[in-house]
Amino acid sequence: MSNIDPFEFRNMLGSFPTGVTVVTTKGEDGSLCGVTASSFNSVSLDPALILWSIGKESTSFQALMDAKYWNVHVLAEDQEALSGNFARSGGDKFDGVQFEEGIKGAPVIAGCAAVMQCQIEHQYEGGDHVILVGRVLDFSDAGKPPLVFSRGRYARLAQD
Template sequence: MTQNVIPGEDFSRRFRNALGMFATGITVVSTRTPAGAPIGLTVNSFNSVSLDPPLIVWSLAKELPSRDLFEGCEYYAINVLAEDQTELSQRFASRAGARFAGLEIDEGVGGVPLLRGCCARFVCRNSVRHEGGDHLVFISEVLSFDYAERAPLLYFGGAYRRLMS
């Protein structure tokens, strides 16, 4: 175990490294712009909140250009990526390029794009948002979902990982 870290010039980097010791799944959150274009981004800050009613939580960095589009949409989808979908994670994490180019998608309520081949997909109503430091925290009602018995894409210690059988 390393020593306690107190605020200083490298506090943010070391805090981020410490948070990276918690393994997370990787998701792509997707919706449509007011003009109907599909948009999406890679997010690993996803978790369940409640079973009754069914609620999930995720957060979005405030400085992202797409913030207003996600904040203002009525519906969005959480696509939980499978271990063979690293390329999708990287594609939707990039700030350049047509993220949906060449992808076959399904559609959920409100036309939200649903990626194929995922472990799980949740269609949500954009219900509640809270300021949370440098992020906006979304708590939303799950309207529908589907899932497949697939191994998830994991992120730990700054790298993609796989489950061991």
């Protein structure tokens, strides 16, 4: 048993700025699923592997655990509303969102800074989260500045 307060720990982690991602998939039944995730990281260049994690209490948990393919979207600095939309629980998160079908039908959201289309490689238990490692099958980079999150707020990168 840890004596670390989870809320204080979370606040401390906010001192490390992160990019903001949205992960999307298409279920076996054709339903679309998406969540906002700041827990994204690169793992390997060869093979191309990335990871992200999902909370076990997420309403999208089972759909993403069952998914064989999913896409990670690095949001552009003008997509703050999209981040909030996919962070909420319930409702049609894709309503009004422009996207096209990617590999195996997983949605690719338009206007993002970058997108990685992935196939699940591994899943690991990680406390109150599960860590998902994906093999990148295809990617795109629009060269746009990314949306950043730090200390509970969205931020933009300073431009030279």
